[in-house]
């Protein structure tokens with residue numbers, strides 16, 4: 001149990017008589033072409049049934065037999081052609097499917113091949129959870145775009161990757177052995193993800209060499225049988241830096257020709273390429289603004305090249321230039337709307353603007369990006385991050401769906417009407433065909449994929465939410481637990497409780513009340529460094545001084561950000577009394593003694609939350625330890641090590657943040673804990689051969705300012 005199979009373990013049920021009777025005698029997969037998802041579905045069913053029941057079941061392809069018990073998988077069309085008509089199948093759309101287990105013959109029928117494969121995984125997921133109930137239902141995706149973005153570099157490193165080096169690239173080329181890519185394809189298909197962008201948004205044009213395009217073709221060949229299309233990130237300056245032109249101006253004829261050519265070449269190697277992902281004029285990346293062209297003109301360049309091939313451009317809205325911290329009306333949170341609002345309607349039909357869930361950058365809590373409420377004639381997708389860049393980087397357990405839900409379920413009140421974020425990006429609200437989700441995932445060669453066994457619940461749930469954003473975080477989690485660790489009630493209860501408590505705990509011991517995560521901003525995005533939040537050129541500021549804290553983003557007094565929301569929401573955030581406590585410091589600059597709705601002062605809330613969060617982190621470890629003997633040794637020990645670390649690091653967090661603001665404000669903790677550092681072993685009180693104490697900076701990261709080296 002090294003984690004490689006993820007939630008697709010299809011572990012033996014050690015089946016009783018009753019469950020054996022549910023074993024189909026035959027698998028009929030209605031496509032004999034080996035690269036087809038329906039063929040794959042047959043193989044997956046065979047392997048899954050073997051794992052679950054311990055029995056071999058034959059597969060046939062060419063005829064529609066219905067012996068006493070069989071499972072038939074195919075598209076509706078294939079079924080009608082081979083087996084005749086079928087009653088009672090509701091309309092299917094997108095990659096939807098119908099599953100009916102009520103008969104002796106189990107029917108799994110997709111609106112297309114992908115849908116059929118998804119249905120096969122759904123059936124196996126039921127069985128693997130010991131669920132033999134008789135069901136008949138159809139399910140359709142909420143949106144066509146259900147992508148993952150890998151941030152893999154050509155040299156094999158991964159930007160913000162915490163699960164080892166790349167499964168795709170090494171030393172500037174595509175790896176020879178794509179076994180891990182195939183295993184990843186299975187995982188993605190089983191959660192209905194339909195495209196993967198394989199290289200970093202900070203893209204390297206050397207992906208476009210002939211040799212690498214061939215390699216890309218090999219990657220696509222591996223993903224294709226699983227219904228997962230490949231996409232690539234592009235570097236905007238490629239015509240100049242890689243193509244030898246003297247410009248990359250998107251309106252220049254030679255540049256247009258260059259991209260058209262390259263696009264045609266890519267499609268020769270990957271005829272079903274999903275499209276491009278583009279990070280332009282963002283964080284030092286080149287883009288159309290260099291030539292005074294608009295971002296829409298910049299995006300449409302690719303849209304035109306892709307259009308004949310049916311590809312789409314995911315154009316990222318992560319563009320900002322508010323880097324000067326002395327100007328108090330500068331606000332990076334406003335950037336996306338400022339850059340993109342006026343371009344609404346100017347993007348070609350096959351362009352989708354990909355928007356991070358919040359206006360800054362994957363923080364522990366953010367309000368929804370107001371850009372979703374400012375684009376009426378532009379297709380959009382939401383960008384989530386399974387990679388826990390600011391959220392403990394897979395060394396801390398943080399189950400993310402409860403955080404994502406605060407965004408997906410938020411009602412933006414566009415035109416004073418119900419307009420949930422999830423209905424906006426899916427295309428439903430504005431009646432747009434394209435839309436959906438992308439998640440930064442960053443799996444690596446580590447057998448745990450993400451660096452931690454428990455982090456995989458986030459990837460699993462991402463796929464489920466991309467299909468149906470109304471899915472319940474706890475329900476999805478429990479499916480994942482049963483598939484990953486079996487059905488022991490104690491295991492189920494403990495991991496459920498740990499996971500559901502994990503995001504609130506992390507928020508408690510990192511950044512509270514909407515102040516951002518308070519990690520090191522300068523580079524690592526890891527560990528406490530509140531001082532870096534007001535001394536950086538990244539536009540992530542807390543505006544903390546001796547008496548007060550928070551970014552005033554009101555229209556009346558601050559940066560004006562709150563005015564970017566539709567009226568009702570703008571009014572709510574403009575007014576300190578109607579701003580929820582958990583976003584108070586996002587929108588308002590207040591004294592540390594300001595009283596929250598809860599009755600506490602801001603500073604006392606900080607102190608208390610940090611104690612409470614760190615305490616929960618100790619409890620996460622204890623809960624896991626109560627499962628010893630109920631979980632295989634290998635995964636048990638791996639998780640213990642992570643949780644022990646988290647328990648310790650949460651105390652560092654607690655004391656660092658509390659000491660920092662205690663020092664800054666001079667306001668004592670009502671309960672006199674701050675400064676005393678309970679539960680810590682002080683380095684300066686220990687003696688250990690070969691180590692010596694040294695004074696740390698920033699002071700708050702070690703109690704007594706002393707650590708050992």
Ligand code: BDP
Pocket residue numbers: 159160201202279283318361362389525
């Ligand atoms: C930031 C990451 C950086 C990414 C950037 C992006 O720190 O590594 O390149 O986002 O999303 O969160 O483009």
